Amino acid sequence: MFYHHLLEKFAKQSHVKVGLIGGGNYGTAIVTQSLFNKYLTVNIVADQNIENAKNSYREANIPDEEICMCNTLSEAKAAIEQGKYVVTSSPDIIFQLDIDVVAEATGNPEAGAHHAKLALENMKHMVMITKETDSVIGPVLHEMFKQKGLVYTPVDGDQPAILMQLVEWARLIGLEIVSAGKSRDGEYIYDEREGTVTHPEDVKKGIPDPVVVKISQEDAKYLEFIPEGKGEEYLQKRRKILSELPQTAGFDYCEIVMIANATGLVPDVENLHQGSLRVNEVPIVYCSTENGGIFAGEGRIDIITCLRRKEEASMGGGVYLVVKSKNAYSQNILTSKGLIGNYDNSVAVICHPYHLCGVESSTSLMSAAMLGVDTGAREYKHSFDLVRRAVRDLPAGTLCGNDRDRNMSSFIAPAAVKSGTNPIPAHLLNGNKLKMDVKAGSVITYDMVQEPESSVLWDLRGKQEKFFLE
The missing domain is CATH 3.90.1210.10 (Antifreeze-like/N-acetylneuraminic acid synthase C-terminal domain)
Known part of the structure; x- marks a missing residue:
């Protein structure tokens, strides 16, 4: 990372004023972390539920006397001039304020489109956190903002932008992208002694209690490390054995569509393979049949659910690349200096085992306003x-x-x-x-x-x- 050099040498302005629409979990983390960033301030938070907006600032330990509820443009302007933090249930006023960049985090596709239109009309950069909007109209918004000299960008902290950047980095240094994808937030925790696999609770995603399946002795062999040449067989068996656990959801596919449209990577099959895989099984299975995997070709995109023991490291809902070099000497470097290869080391996996949501989103906000660049991919197409x-x-x-x-x-x-x-x-x-x-x-x-x-x-x-x- 060399943001410090970029901001010190090429910044168009010294500070960024942010308007946030959507005071949910993601947006709140943007607010809480902004207090530790000298380059930006979240001046206003809008949410239809005004308590959500207030709580975003309260979670940042901002006292109530510094939080001002405003219903009109004039009220909001006056409060910001007095150094107050503004909350409102009228998000449209944000676009008439002296704000540099709008972070759209409503999760509502129609609202996201409406706010993007207002940002264009009022010359505001936009960080689009609402994946639902981007999956439908992201490519044209990127083009429309660019034509006006504005930035439209996915957000650092969420899987799509993280993987887009990882793909661009790999291509920049000349690696071949065999496959790429995201790991679901929910993971399958295997307890061999108890003979169980558990999906932890996730109240936010509608899973109020842990979900547990019992593994028979006959089925247990298919949860062992995948033998060479057995990728397809083991994936199919695991899919059946673990079918009662929570599976890939629409929002996972939504993010894959965003990434595919931004990177040129393609699904191998329309439903994706959705493998339940250990991290070190990914390069064995998620490569082409030519390299011993299951894909019909290279440049594929998919999803994994991380299968692991309780004591093993989590993928953290992060992202991965399976890569190779066309040069044998370089390929040996990949697999001898830390990357996990497949059985013949013809491909290797690179993991980014976390996504920090709003905690790391400031880099997208700063890049848009201070550098005039997005933090996504080079080109967006509607594929x-x-x-x-x-x-x-x-x-x-x-x-x-x-x-x-x-x-x-x-x-x-x-x-x-x-x-x-x-x-x-x-x-x-x-x-x-x-x-x-x-x-x-x-x-x-x-x-x-x-x-x-x-x-x-x-x-x-x-x-x-x-x-x-x-």
Whole structure:
């Protein structure tokens, strides 16, 4: 990291004023950590639940007398001039304040699109934390902001930006990307003595208690280290053995779509392989069949659930690359100086075993305003979409939910224009109703969904299709 050199030598300004929309878990960490960064201040937090906004500052140990609730632009301006921290339930006023960069963390795709539009109209940089918006219109927003001399960027601290940067670094030094991906936050903890595998509780993701499966003696062999040439067999067996544990969710696929559109990496299959793997099994399985793995080719993207003993290191919901060098001497360096290889050391895995969410997001905020650069990839294209399939019969009038909608499963499909029988992007569905009965197993298409009368998200999606697909 050499941000200190970049900021000291090339910064366009000495300090960054931030407006945050969304005082949830992610946004709160941005606020709490900002107090230890001399380069930026989060001047205002907006949230429909005003207590969430206040709590963001309270978690940063800011006393209530320094927190000012404002409902109008004039009130907010006056409070900031007095050195107060502003909270509001009216996020639109942020865009008329003397703010450099807006951090969008609502988690609502329509709200994210609306705020991006306001940022463009009011010449504000945007750090897009709302992956749901980015998965639908991220490529066109990146282009529209660039055309105005503004920055639109994914956020340091979340897996997409972390992996984008890791891919760019590997390509910069001349490594070949065999595969890449993210590790799910939830992990499978194997207790050989008890004969169990446990997924820890995660209340925020709807898992209030640990989920445990008992492992039979017959099945236990498939939780041992994967033998050479047995990757596909062991993945299939583990998938069956561990099927009662929480699995890959829509938000995981959402992030994979973002990464694929920004890096040119492609899914091997539409549902991804979703391997339950130890870190040192990743290079054995997640490489091409030519190198003893399961992929049909190279440049693939996927997801793992980290399988480990309790005492072993966690992947921390981090990211990984499987790489190789075209030069034999360089390849030997990779596998003899710390990287874990496959059985013949023809490929090796690089792990980034953490993502620190809002604690490390300041680098994206500073880079946007002070350096005029994003912290994502070199180029964004519209190559893939996150789409949905009905898992049960759904009657007309069914309200479509978000990534946790249990009526639907997610998968990744090639990008397609708006047309009756084409799959509709998952986050265009949110809050809209089905206008016909949909049979279980059917892909949700445009002609099945009631289009909203007015939607910034849908409008921007149309612009993206014209720019990239027509």
